[in-house]
Amino acid sequence: MTSRTMKLIAFMQAQNCSNYVGSWRSPASVPDFLTPAYYQRIARTLEDACFDMAFFDDRLAMPDIYGGSADLAVEHGIRTVKMDPTIVLTAMAAVTTHLGLGATASTTYFEPFDVARRFMTLDQMTGGRIAWNIVTSLNSAEANNFGKAAHLDHDRRYDRADEFVQIVRDFWTAWDPDALVIDKQAGRFADPAKVHRTTYHGDFFDVDGTFTVPQSPQGHPVLLQAGQSGRGLAFAGRWAEVVFTAFSNIEKGAQTSAAIREAVAAAGRDPEKVAVTPAVGVIVAETEELAKAKEKIIRGHARQEDGLVLLCETLNVDFSGRPVDKPFADEELAAMSWHGLRDRVIATSGTPNPSVADFVTFSGRGTIDEGRVFRGTPSQVADQMQEWFDTCCDGFVLSASTLPGSYEDFARLVVPELQRRDLVKTEYAGTTLRENLGLDKPSRPAATATGVTGP
Template sequence: MVSSISRSMSLIAFLQAQNCSNYVGSWRHPRSMSDFLTPDYFQRIARTLEAARFDMAFFDDRLAMPEIYGRSPDLAVCNGIRSVKMDPTVVLMAMAMATTHLGLGATYSTTYYEPFHVARLFATLDQMSRGRVAWNIVTSLNDSEAANFGRATHLGHDERYDRADEFLEIVTQMWTAWEHDALIMDKSTGRFADPAKVHRTDYSGEFFTVDGTFTVPQSPQGHPVLLQAGSSGRGMSFAGRWADVVFTAFKNKDLGAAQYRKIKQAVADAGRDPGQVSVTPAVGVIVAETPEQVAEKERVLRGLATQADGLALLCETLNVDFGDRPVDQPFTDDELAKMSWQGLRDRVLTASGTPNPSVADFVRYSGRGTLDEGGMFIGTPEQVADQMEEWFDTCCDGFVLAAGEVPGSYEDFARLVVPVLQRRGLVKRDYAGATLRENLGLSIPTRRTSESATGRPAQVSA
């Protein structure tokens, strides 16, 4: 199968700075490494990904242990359900020191941090990596995260996105506060920088008031690439306005094609070029040289999942305790409306065919904690490449590769599938440039003023 599309397929690895991959059962796999508290663990993955010409690896993250189920951390701690969560930005830099081209992204919340903190952190990471960093924007999900930051409850869904809009307006202004040629550094005259090219951020909105001058000049790529995974109506609008790469999930190409059109339309509705935004669904890959080896790999991987994994992760992302609820009791309309991750809720509503699903329905149709939450490509190298090419021609611009075992899933994909994709002209044989934006085909952002989420103008003064 040869694609008629000349664009390059983006390859992104989905990582966690913790004891497992996004597939909780991965730590139980006999081949998975257990030295996740060392830099060696992540640097080995980074070298594998760079050798395979992955565009980027990014770290998903949450700011609390999965402890909504039963209002206790015991289930997560006992079963290793994402019970370790290190700061991904620190791990990111360990990987950056072991590579020269691989893009590296980290998740940071707009709900529990402040704009200046995030702006300075990611601008510094971008400088220290020579322009290879991305920020995965999240609004956080549950009351456990709120409690870790001294808050009684979590903000409502739409309010979180309203705050995030203002947050991004401020951060992107800060990132472009120093023009590209602001630095002079003329020792003979003692002139360090041109004050006319260093701009002040003067912002007043509903959630933030900022009046100051940013302290980090622009990196070689202008500023970090922006990732976002909004899938609800409000979240998709946010992604359409801000994201360079939209991270999503769907189980088949028909559902994916509809989602792809919606995301691209959201980008166009925000007055941006849809061609400058990549849509990349998360997929799992099980690949081996022969069908018999494939079947055995799949058998072992599927056997790693437990019911506890799904229950803990569902409660975490929906911000609902399933612990004392009858499994067949339907959720009321009011209960459904209060669920935190509305995109996941909506996928279960669609898949189950009922307007009021139960706990059993969420466990069955969400796929949380199993290999079946997103798309799965299973087969020999040629068969996996065929499946990826079919999706690429239909419903996406690339893929976020989720690992069933670490680092084995990445190594198998790099060794077996990438060469096939390269022969078909779908994946690059070498990096296009030194920065992440160059390798993703994105332009360097320019400085702009914008409207705040509340409609009040955000001013930029020289």
């Protein structure tokens, strides 16, 4: 086995479809997504294939920006159901012993203590297998669900997120690893000198308290984030241990990966300690002809309304009633919520002021083209993955076009070929997610200019 192996991560949704909306329409997709058995079947498949982690994406509202209504999303099943991923992943944890499990939690609509306690408790209950996917949320529908008058603008959300994560990490390291004594005879439970108070005063938060959950076997959950440009990239550089990204091709991948590592170095961290993992889809079959036939069927499950609804959700802009060929003005583009998607459309379309038609065409939202798709026989898919791995990334976030079939096909056909090439593990390195990802156990952070950590 080589010293460097691919990280394999499954991209999950606690809802009626995968990130490919059309997946629920496939006869090959199992419809019992409201049961623990659905997620447990996938978990067993992933662990048998030595996947490092499954992580759940999330939104805090139904897509209802297009036309100011959720009717289109409800009628066509466009990411309509959204369960709490932190609860769903416990069902997967119950039937696995090594598989890492990640969940999304918003720094805009939750509070630091709540996230810190919930995720550290999950980490304790799973023996150190949890990751937190940090998001700042995307749209006004989420603000409405939380009783907020408006959604914070892009950069302010990241300003809040910086404070939020600092506090969460201070909480997570408030207990020294050896703080627990549990000496029944002496009546001594823990060493007070090793349980530290967290005090933080910032623009968004004033915290002064002592955290209530000791450190987990891996120290604290792994930090996963998807910042790709501008303010989000700087945020990822400061905090992320695994960066979830998207590449349109290998050349763009090399550029994006280099930018991420530069941002990590600029934040004073070791770029080699951060894993860059692009989202990809895989369509694989025993022969090239079968793979092409499968892809044709999968593409047939997409609908035009899928892309429109999803674009409005992620950009926080209502496309309904707007001429499809009318370019967006600079100020309209600046107000869009997801800058990474906006910038990707501008780059791939070749126009600084794209239209609705450009966003639909070049974003790929609602189709399997949204991320890079590796297709063909097991050997052909492995060749494509190996080329990317050797050039621009540390592993992959696997998206599913049918559930659980996409993961079963990958585990049955592609993983053995990758293992034969010594590109992925044949057994887990340890019991914690950090061990399996090759990440260091975190230490207690030093005090900052705006946050004071003390005993």
